[in-house]
Each structure stands twice: as C-alpha cells, then as structure tokens.
Amino acid sequence: xxxxxxxxxxxxxxxxxxxxxxQNKGNADNKAAEVYQKQEQDTMILKGxxxxxxxxxxxxxxxxxSYETAWIIKLNLSDMPTYYSERIDFFxxxxxxxEYGGWExxxxxxxxxxxxxxxxxxxxxxxxxxGSSEAVSLDSRFELPDLGSLEMIDENAVIGRKN
Numbered sequence: 001x002x003x004x005x006x007x008x009x010x011x012x013x014x015x016x017x018x019x020x021x022x023q024n025k026g027n028a029d030n031k032a033a034e035v036y037q038k039q040e041q042d043t044m045i046l047k048g049x050x051x052x053x054x055x056x057x058x059x060x061x062x063x064x065x066s067y068e069t070a071w072i073i074k075l076n077l078s079d080m081p082t083y084y085s086e087r088i089d090f091f092x093x094x095x096x097x098x099e100y101g102g103w104e105x106x107x108x109x110x111x112x113x114x115x116x117x118x119x120x121x122x123x124x125x126x127x128x129x130x131g132s133s134e135a136v137s138l139d140s141r142f143e144l145p146d147l148g149s150l151e152m153i154d155e156n157a158v159i160g161r162k163n
Contacts, residue, residue, distance in 0.1 A: 046125055046138035047076045052158045053150040060112060067112040071150075072158050073142075075125070077106035086130035092142055093123025101159065108159055118144065 052072045060067045075090075090097040090107065095116070100109040111117045121144040126135040 044080055044127065044138070045078045046140045047078055049076060049125075049140070049142070050074045051145065051150070053147070053152050054155040054158055055152055056155050062112055065112075069152065070110040070112045070155075071117055072108050072110055072155070074103065074108040074158070075106040080106060088130065089128040089135065091126040091128070091135055092120050095120060095123065103160060114147070117147075120144070 050073070052074070054070055054072050056068055056070055060070070073092075080088075090100060090109070097109045100107045102108075111120070120142055123142050125138040125140050125142065127138060128135040
C-alpha cells in the first residue's frame with residue numbers, strides 16, 4: 001500500500017530540520033566567539049598608566065556635588081580590541097569604571113572624588129569583553145602617588161581635545 005505524504009507534513013519536517021541546523025550553527029558561532037574573545041583578552045596588554053590632576057573645562061555635578069577638578073587616569077593599552085556597538089567593561093578592583101573615552105594609545109577615565117581615588121589605591125586593573133561573563137586581569141595594580149605632588153593642568157592637554 002502506498003502512502004501519500006501531504007505537502008503540509010513535508011513542510012513541517014523541513015521547518016524542523018532547518019531549526020535544528022540553525023540551533024547547531026548558533027552553538028558553533030557562540031563557541032567561535034568565545035575563542036575569539038579569549039584571543040583578544042590575551043593580546044590586550046596594559047603597558048602603563050598616567051595619573052593627572054586636571055582643571056575641568058566646566059563644573060560637573062554628581063549626586064548634588066559640584067566638581068571643578070578631577071583626576072584623569074590614562075591607560076596605555078596595546079592591541080585593544082575594537083567593538084563598535086558593544087562596550088568593553090573596565091574595572092579597578094571592584095569598581096566598574098562607569099564611563100571612559102578613547103585616545104590613540106588606549107582609554108582614559110575621570111575620578112572626581114578624592115576618597116574614591118584613595119580607596120582604589122593598590123587595586124588591580126581588569127576588563128570584561130562583550131559577551132563574556134568573567135573579567136580578566138590586566139596584570140597591573142594602581143599605585144597612588146603623593147597627590148600633593150601633582151601639578152594641576154588643563155583637561156584638554158591631557159586628553160588631546162582641541163578647543
């Protein structure tokens with residue numbers, strides 16, 4: 001006895017096979033992304049950092065406090081990966097750097113509060129790439145110099161912004 005397969009049954013089987021193929025492809029893509037992230041984490045090296053006391057171009061309000069000065073920490077990074085739509089998270093100890101900018105040699109960020117800056121002394125630099133759940137060490141610690149020895153300079157001179 002011959003059985004005729006309905007076109008609907010053929011269509012459903014085809015959709016099921018396509019879904020399985022896409023799921024397997026997605027798993028392979030995720031594994032490839034994990035390997036790529038690991039390679040990028042292994043190539044990004046913190047070569048050093050600079051701490052500068054700066055006079056801000058304009059006062060900054062944070063939690064009802066106004067700041068006219070800040071400390072800029074410039075990280076000198078080699079082989080920093082480029083993600084155009086996702087953010088790399090940077091940490092100093094358990095403090096996640098909330099905002100940072102880029103410069104030709106790496107990134108910079110500002111610390112407005114002296115108490116926070118002092119708390120970050122001896123903290124280790126870490127980063128977490130997009131899609132990764134773990135932060136990796138950049139094998140360097142932040143060592144706070146004598147703050148009284150820092151000369152105040154113009155913010156634009158540190159970050160290379162032109163007026």
